[in-house]
Amino acid sequence: MTNKQAARRIGIFDTTLRDGEQAPGNAMSAQDKLDLALRLEALDVDVIEAGFPASSSNDFDATQAVSAALSRAQVATLSRARRDDIETAVQAAGSRNHVLQIMGTGSDIHLEHKLGITRQQAIDDAVDAAKFAASLGVETVAVGIEDATRGDFGYLQQLTERAVEAGARYIPIADTSGCASPEEFGDLIAKIREWAPAPVRIGVHCHNDFGLATANAIAGLQAGADDVQVTVGGIGERAGNTAMEEVCALLAYKGEQLGLYAEVDLAGIYAVYNRLREIIRLEEPRNKAIFGQYAFGTAAGIHQAGMLRNPATYEYVEPARFGRERTLLISRHSGRAVLRHLLGEMGLQIDDSKLNEIYREYIAERVESDCEDISVLRERLAADLAPVPS
Known part of the structure; x- marks a missing residue:
């Protein structure tokens, strides 16, 4: 540059x-x-x-x-x-x-x-x-x-x-x-x-x-x-x-x-x-610039909605340049946008009523300290929403 x-x-x-x-x-x-x-x-x-x-x-x-x-x-x-x-x-x-x-x-x-x-x-x-x-x-x-x-x-x-x-x-x-x-x-x-x-x-x-x-x-x-x-x-x-x-x-x-x-x-x-x-034996800090555990992670729904469209909305420093990866973390602050993204990746067509129900169960009712990587939520959704064999 x-x-x-x-x-x-x-x-x-x-x-x-x-x-x-x-x-x-x-x-x-x-x-x-x-x-x-x-x-x-x-x-x-x-x-x-x-x-x-x-x-x-x-x-x-x-x-x-x-x-x-x-x-x-x-x-x-x-x-x-x-x-x-x-x-x-x-x-x-x-x-x-x-x-x-x-x-x-x-x-x-x-x-x-x-x-x-x-x-x-x-x-x-x-x-x-x-x-x-x-x-x-x-x-x-x-x-x-x-x-x-x-x-x-x-x-x-x-x-x-x-x-x-x-x-x-x-x-x-x-x-x-x-x-x-x-x-x-x-x-x-x-x-x-x-x-x-x-x-x-x-x-x-x-x-x-x-x-x-x-x-x-x-x-x-x-x-x-x-x-x-x-x-x-x-x-x-x-x-x-x-x-x-x-x-x-x-x-x-x-x-x-x-x-x-x-x-x-x-x-x-x-x-x-x-x-x-x-x-x-140095503990990993959560919010340290460049090297913090969540320096390139977000759990806020508004941020996630923007980053799913274009990471540059909330990411100026690019994680890959520093050997890091971007992470979307699921907490009670996450919104419906991340659910729509995951469900779309899974090829599931769900109406707004069902989306709201899934949102309440998987996101809104989480306790504040309960935070997990988006990949974990993807696995749970895939297991819970998989079609039942006839």
């Missing part, structure tokens, strides 16, 4: 295995991470963040396994602005094809209450870490700015410019607390773009505390960011991260309007999501 010649390609940086995994209930073994990493690479994502190697032996082992197995995507790691963290990350992932992300600190609240250091100390630490990573031959040195959305612009400019001077070629910007609005985040990314001009790449890393992660990420991309950090299903700290499927869906449908596109296998993301759910 997107005119790619007129649009800018957006990189997809997946952090399901790192930021997604560190949230409560989402623990993955090294083997789980390897399994998911290979599935993610098959989707054609650009970068796969395997973990924080210095944080645990599991993350080290997972990073080592993922790095060795990837054949196309880059592997990413996370490190504090410390030389020992960086050495550990390089031991795990090597230097080639490696995006080594050094955590920079963007806000005074983090400097004072988390680290107990000054702005200048934070800049000096980030610069030293970036130079050290570059000296080890790391292919892509990154200085990510944590909690940038609560940072002072003057300080953020110094941190960004000094990081680039020290060898950083990728600057991810994090709305760590999910506090930004799209306008605020877009304005911040526009400033970062001024301070870190191409060929330095800028990433956007948004959290969903206001439900704005996708909107903020898109605003950042429109303001000049080069890639978006996402997780499958939006898993992650607190309310989660920017959801891969939401960003990719929006770019698929609105890419020409936005001037942006991504190259990801849309139809394959749902299978990866279901595998992720198995691994972390």
